[in-house]
Structures are given as C-alpha cells and as structure tokens.
Amino acid sequence: MSEASANARPGFEEEALVHIDAVYRFALRLTGAPDLAEDLVQETFLRAFRSWGQYTQGTAAKSWLFTICRNVFLRRRERSQRHDEIVEQSVGREGRGPNPVNPVWVSVLGVDPEGAFFDSIVDDRIIDAINDLPEEYRTAVVLSDVEGFPYAEIAELMGVPVGTVKSRLFRGRRQLQKVLYDYAVEMGYIEARTGTES
C-alpha cells in the first residue's frame, strides 16, 4: 500500500476529528480531571492518526476512537496504580434476577411522581455522581445514556458480552439513582419517604 503524498490520512478530519468533543467528554468521565482528560485526548488522536490506515472507512469512527481512548486510559492506570476491581456479578445471581421494582422509584412515587427533583440538581452534582461510579459501570452508563451507543457497540468497545453490558448498566444506573435521590433528600428538593405505606 503506497502512502498518498499530499494527504497521508484522507478523511481523518471529517470522520475522526469531528468527534473531538465527544472523545473529550468521555476522557473527562474516565479521568475525572480536565488536565488528564486533555492529555488523554491528545494521545488518543495521535494514535488514531498514526493507525488511520487500519481503520475501515465508513465503520463507526466514534466507537473506534472511544476504544482507543479507553485502552490508553486503562494502560496508564495499570501502570500508575492498582485499582479496585469490581466483582463481576451476573444480574441473575438471586435466582430470579434482581428486583424489577426500583426501590428508589418506590420512594419517589408518592411525593414526586414526575421526577421533578432531577431538575433541581445542578449539572456539576450529577457529573460528580457519574465520576464516583466504578469505571466499568461509569463507562457503560456514559456510553449508553450520554452518548447513545447501542449495547452491541458498548460490548465490543469494552470487550465484554452484551449480557455484561446490561448488568453494568443496571447496576450503574441504580447506584446513580440512589446517590442522586439521597442528595435531593438531603438538599430538601424532595421529601423523604417516611417508611409507612400511604
């Protein structure tokens, strides 16, 4: 394969560089700090640029960039410190599976059935709550709920089966909902449920 002389990476700007905002957001969620995120974004695009020849044009460039971004992040983390592995549990470990009735919603229903308390929570508090999730949950939730990736793409990106993605989404969302609900109660955005059936 010969390198084109004028532009060695045709299409890189249109297909890859256009995703820099999304990659930056993802890097922010992964690292939790703007300076680390900026560094990660630079490394991601440099690697993507150098291996642009291996990228199949027309496939999901955003997904490809996110994969590179997460791999660089995980490798760096491995080098710098050991991290607490989450215990991978299957959703069905309690026999019939987890309770389909969300306990947080049960607390909310009687006092705020529209979920208006979410509007009172400032963006920074929501972002802090996302950042506090274990990486495996955080990545799944961000890719699905913020960036809108389908389960199959998240599975490929994270290198796990779709069932594991679903399990991580389930646990990550429930954890996030609990944290945000507790915060809203603490701030007086929503009345605490007294525990008695109404």
Next chain:
Amino acid sequence: MSIIDKLKSLIGAGSGDRGASGNGAPARMGGDDMISCEDALRLVNEFIDGELEGVSEARVRAHFDVCQRCYPHLKLETAFREALRRAAATEAAPTDLKARVATLLADAEAEG
C-alpha cells in the same frame, strides 16, 4: 429524532388519557396480549434503549400506556436519563485543546 424527543415519545408526553383502568391494574386488552407488570418493569430499560429482544416495542408500550402502576416507573426512568444527558452531554473540548491536537497531527504528518 433527537434522543430527548425519543424519550418524550416513549413516555407519550402530551397525551393525558393514561391509567383509565383505575386502581393500578392493567386493563385487559385482547386478553393474553398484555405483558405482566413484572415483565414491563423488568424490560423498562431495554424499552427506553430500543434494545428489546423477543418482545415487540408495541407490546411493552401497550402495557405502559394503560398501567397506572408501571407508567410512573417509565416516567421516572426517562426523567433520570434526561438529567444525565442535560448534565453530561453538552460539554465541549476547550478551544486550545483543539488547536493543540491540530498542531500535534500536523507535526505527525510532517514526520510521515
């Protein structure tokens, strides 16, 4: 359709005729066609994500459309998703970072 519009369409924003069946019991429409409350709640996330398997979106929607007990769960789940998107999907890369990446790539290209 934007994701927010999709979320709105899932909870049927604008139509106020929900829960006509009264005290929380799902209405019987076409007999065995109705999925159970337990199944509806178990599937609520796959429904919102457009990732249902083995059951049609219409069947799940039909349950939420008439079940006063389950509909608020769908509504809260979508309010939660909207809050996440509102908070976390709007950040953009700083302008100076974009400039630095452009320089970095130009240098890399010059190196070959």
